[in-house]
Amino acid sequence: MYEIRFHGRGGQGGRMAAEAYALAAFLEGKYAVSFPFFGAERRGAPVRAFTRVDDKKIRIKTQIYEPDYVVVLDETLIETEDVLEGLKEDGMVIINTPKKPEEVQLSKPVKCATVDATSIALEILGRPITNTAILGAIAKATGKVSIDSIEKAIIEKFGARLGKEAGEKNAKAARVAYEKTLVGVSQGGKEFVPRKRWLPTVEEMPIGGAIGTLQTEAGLVGIGSFIENKTGDWRTFIPVVDKEKCIGCRLCWFYCPEGCISMVEDKATVDYDYCKGCGICANECPVNAIEMKREVRE
């Protein structure tokens, strides 16, 4: 049996990639399972999906903690978390990046495959959806499943949802990625500060989970929330308020599902630390004073 962990952001199709890979393995006569971890996340949030492949029926139902392969659909994720966590000694990481494997810096030197799946997707699909292109890279890097099976799985799975033509285009993206994938060894030495977590014991847990914010070693916390978790980095589009146009009607303030808008001198002001870029404020603004712009990060 071998196990794959996919790292992506909500909306990038990590789950579909994990499922399509399982289908490709199944088409080659293997037994395969694939599942996502469902959290409170939405578009842009770091998410994980998992795939297991074996010759016989897979009975284990746990998440995957010691994967053979790690697949990273979004390059920005390698900056914020150690994607190598739990990776087996001789494991391999497959990353969507324009860099060569030798140029990628991770927590330690590991077998690494890279492909510029975003550029391939933009060129062939016209959209930066990388979940099919990355499958070609996995086939090339691991040699565990043929690119023919990957193509068949994509046509079956994505074709059924998006139509035959789209299915074929996605298969082509995988084929091109397969051909362009580079395999090498990454750099090591990148340091990560482990994410602090608040894990109260029964004694420490507020009764009934009822509490306001609590100062702990992990920062200001509450049940199911984490003030220090700046969700602003989930954003792809950023709301920009034209203060000249804003009439101070508070509709955006009312509709913001995250409580990220406050009124400063009667003008809408966005808290970018937590705004996830959902765009509801721009949609609700009656005078089009809020524009959603593609966010460019350093």
Next chain:
Amino acid sequence: MIQKLPAKKMVITGDYAAAYGALLCDVDVVAAYPITPQTLIVEEFSTFVNDGITDAEFIMVESEHSAMSACIAAQAAGARTFTATSSQGLALMHEMLFVASGLRLPIVMPVVNRTVAAPIGIWCEHNDSMPQRDAGWIQMACEDNQEVLDMIIMAYKIGEHKDVLLPVMPCLDAFILSHTVEPVEAPSSDEVADFIGEYKPHAVLDPDKPMAIGTFTPPEYIQELRYQTHEAMKKAKEVIKNVTKDFASKFGRDYYGLVEEYRCDDAEVVLITVGTVTGTAREVVDKLRQEGKKVGLVKSRFYRPFPAEEVKKIAENVEAIGVYDRAISYGSGGPLFIETRNALYGMDVPVINFLAGLGGRDVVTGDVEKMYEILLENKGKKPAKEIYWIGTRGVSI
């Protein structure tokens, strides 16, 4: 706040006793929806509000689901709340029962036990409250109207105890208590206020210090909360014993904690009863004792927390135990019987289940005599049959 009410003796229904108990406890908010045979409880309470005896907020709602929701919100804002229901009404509340216990809100809600459709019946059966077993509510059954009034008072003291903080459901049998008048002694409002004290919420919704409760909570936290509630339910046993003891010393009526033993000294067989059948069974026990039969009675007051230790101790000294149930878990047995046998795991004593009075059929002294007869026949034996359907046409005993 309520007007000062003197101690007095009244001849009242079980429903009035429940309403008057809530009045004495100076509840702040009542939200309820009418359903026979509970309706009188909230009707009586609304009269207290109308007459200015209490300034409690009385909220008319459109369903039992909303009644419980309103109580949850009010209790979370620091109010002492009260509601009541029966049968389908309780079934409709089911979802919100878990919210009340999960947020650890000590709401008190008498349930007038009425059969759950289909078919529709309005009479007594315990198949409304007993299926709420796992909702995290303290659940107990009353024998008479005095116990109804006393239990409402004790319910607030038990539920609001810092080691418990759980909602409480005192149950009373439809019509047999709810619509039957009998003499009841009510303490004065001052005595009750002194006995139950002030409600000190563990957390209060306050606009000046905002917080969310019952919010989306990931797997990292829920298991610890489940453990907390389980521990609270277990700790409730000690609190119940202490509260009944305090109540006895202050008001002179002793309910003996989780179970009451009646003529169990030297008894060869005992019958565990629930609800109003207890009173009838006391008569039968007295008669059989006169005939020289060594029989005893155990009044099971609490279904949750279940008095496993007490039942076990009683079982050590008898040769057969009977369990009377007014509800059936289809394909298994009566709910109290299942609990009892679970508590007696590893012991040799025969345990026999008696089902009678389903759908509100009257349970008469002859029925109870039959139960004791079967128990005496099975003393120390492995019983040939475990479940007896007393008085069921076409089913032999």
